[in-house]
Amino acid sequence: xxxxxxxxxxxxxxxxxxxxxxxxxPLKPPPLGPPPLRASTRPLPHSLSRxxxxxxxxxxxxxxxxxxxxxxxxxxxxxxxxxxxLDALNELGWHDLELRTVDGRWIAELPLDRVRRIxxxxxxxxxxxxxxxxxxxxxxxxxxxxxxxxxxxxSALAVRAALLGTDRIRVMSYPNAELSEATWRRRALERLTRxxxxxxRNGLTLLHENCSGWAGTCAERQLDLVTTVDSPAxxxxxxxxxxxxxxxxxxxxxxEVVDHVAHVHIKDAVGGGHRxxxxxxGEGVARLAESLRFLVDRGWSGGWSLEPHLATRPHHGLAADxxxxxxxxxxxxxxGALVETEILPSAAGWRSVPGGLECSAAVSHEQ
Numbered sequence: 001x002x003x004x005x006x007x008x009x010x011x012x013x014x015x016x017x018x019x020x021x022x023x024x025x026p027l028k029p030p031p032l033g034p035p036p037l038r039a040s041t042r043p044l045p046h047s048l049s050r051x052x053x054x055x056x057x058x059x060x061x062x063x064x065x066x067x068x069x070x071x072x073x074x075x076x077x078x079x080x081x082x083x084x085x086l087d088a089l090n091e092l093g094w095h096d097l098e099l100r101t102v103d104g105r106w107i108a109e110l111p112l113d114r115v116r117r118i119x120x121x122x123x124x125x126x127x128x129x130x131x132x133x134x135x136x137x138x139x140x141x142x143x144x145x146x147x148x149x150x151x152x153x154x155s156a157l158a159v160r161a162a163l164l165g166t167d168r169i170r171v172m173s174y175p176n177a178e179l180s181e182a183t184w185r186r187r188a189l190e191r192l193t194r195x196x197x198x199x200x201r202n203g204l205t206l207l208h209e210n211c212s213g214w215a216g217t218c219a220e221r222q223l224d225l226v227t228t229v230d231s232p233a234x235x236x237x238x239x240x241x242x243x244x245x246x247x248x249x250x251x252x253x254x255x256e257v258v259d260h261v262a263h264v265h266i267k268d269a270v271g272g273g274h275r276x277x278x279x280x281x282g283e284g285v286a287r288l289a290e291s292l293r294f295l296v297d298r299g300w301s302g303g304w305s306l307e308p309h310l311a312t313r314p315h316h317g318l319a320a321d322x323x324x325x326x327x328x329x330x331x332x333x334x335x336g337a338l339v340e341t342e343i344l345p346s347a348a349g350w351r352s353v354p355g356g357l358e359c360s361a362a363v364s365h366e367q
Contacts, residue, residue, distance in 0.1 A: 034116035049059065065348065066298040066359035071335070072096025072130055073306035075263075075333070080104055082118060085124050092332040094355050095126055098305045100133035106130050107154040110339065116162045122164070130303050131168035131207065131263065132157055139212035142177040142186050147194075158202040168236055168263065171195065171206050173213030173225065185224075188214035193229050200233035202278055205261050207237035210246075212251060217246045219256035226260050236260045239307070241267030241286040242264070246278040251287035254294060264295070265307045266335055278309040280327070280334035289342040290323060296347045 049214060071094045075085030082102050089097060099107050102118065110118075122129065134157055135141065136150045157169055173192060176184045178358030192208070199206050208215065215221040226234060238261045243250030252263070271277050281288055292304070310327030339357070344350055349359045 007017065011269040028213075067296075067301040067363050068356060068358045069296070069301065070094075070096050070130075070303045070356040071306070071332070072098060072102050072121050072303055073332065074098045074133065075329065076101045077307055077309070077311070078326050082121060083319075086121075086127060088326075088328050088332075089127065090125075091217055092336075094332070095128060096130045096303055096305070096355070097122065097132050098133065098170075098303075099129055107160055108153045110136065110160065110343075112159065112163070115163050119163050119165065129164045129166040129167055130305065131170060132161055132164070133170040134170075137172035137174040137188075137191070137213050139172070139175060141172075141174060143174040143179060143184055143214070144177040147191055150191070150195065151198060154198055154204075155202075158199075158204060161202075161204060167203055168205050168207055169199065171210055172211050175212050176214070184214055185221075188226065189228050190223060192234065193231070196229050196233045197232040200231060204233060205262070206234045207232065209237040209265070210239055210250075211242050216242075217248050219253045221261070222253075222257050235262035237263045237265065237272075238291075239265035239267065240288050240291045240326035241265070241269050241278070241284065241307075241309075244269035244272055244284065247272060249287070250289045251294070254291050258294070258298065258300070261300070261302075263302055264304045266304050266306050267309055269309075280310075280331050281306075281308070282334055289338055292339070293295050293343050293346065296343060296350055296357070296359075297328050304335075304356075306335060 073089065075097050078088035079085050080103055085097065102110065134153055136153055161167060171186045186283055196206055210216055215225040222236060238254055240250055243253065264282055267278060268281045268285045268286045268288050269276050269278045308327055308331035310331060340352065344352060349361050350357055
């Protein structure tokens with residue numbers, strides 16, 4: 001999530017982004033376990049054939065008996081290289097991969113032939129891509145930075161998302177640059193509106209994360225964001241652990257914004273602010289179990305994507321080296337244990353299945 005790749009990746013300098021096409025190619029969302037967020041009715045150009053959806057040996061069929069939650073993770077939290085990322089998922093029995101970097105390079109910067117090879121490898125391994133992380137509006141940017149760069153990155157990601165079979169792009173809402181609160185809000189909303197318009201033309205959905213930026217740490221601002229932009233191409237990504245370093249109660253935030261949450265990141269931490277230390281899921285003070293219990297009690301469907309930050313923290317220039325020291329597999333097992341001991345015993349109708357959770361019946365959203 002920086003303008004430069006994590007330091008331990010050891011890769012060459014990033015290639016320039018592809019120039020944005022005059023009419024960005026639309027795409028259809030992949031057949032995820034939960035029903036897709038949205039779909040484009042425009043056909044995909046022959047020059048951008050989407051990667052075929054892998055056939056997975058999973059419990060989620062085309063018609064779902066009730067809510068489902070799939071487990072996955074941000075790959076570079078486990079290893080810099082794609083084989084290492086997939087091996088970590090395989091060790092956990094998971095099939096969902098969220099892509100941020102491969103070999104230390106952001107997905108938007110990878111040459112298209114490299115992205116095509118990645119798509120072929122994922123299909124062969126039975127892995128689906130649940131989303132792509134962008135640098136748009138993140139902690140390394142400022143609200144006064146050149147906006148054309150963000151438009152170019154989103155256009156580049158649209159092409160790569162089509163090849164990888166996903167329709168979701170993670171964004172943030174721009175840290176301030178000594179502007180007044182009113183000007184910061186106006187500019188952030190203007191930018192997210194234009195980004196959502198571009199995303200909508202491409203059949204994409206932007207997922208705004210509660211991290212850095214104008215709407216990153218405040219539920220009221222997140223609701224202002226989705227209401228003002230008012231687009232099916234903008235939803236929220238809830239990171240269950242970000243409240244600890246950023247100084248707010250994540251569980252309380254979730255209760256206010258849950259109706260707009262389409263994706264979840266899993267992490268836990270202790271301390272706070274500059275004293276933050278990341279720990280295994282369930283061992284911190286992020287109220288992670290309460291957040292996850294709240295989601296299943298409401299019958300929420302979607303993906304829980306592991307981002308433990310035990311070794312990989314892009315904002316600190318740290319990256320996993322592919323060994324067990326990354327803690328990714330240990331964090332995945334801790335999440336499984338937390339679900340079994342703290343979530344499922346009180347979750348009526350829910351059960352653990354390979355790669356996630358499923359519920360046998362509809363669940364009331366009145367919680």
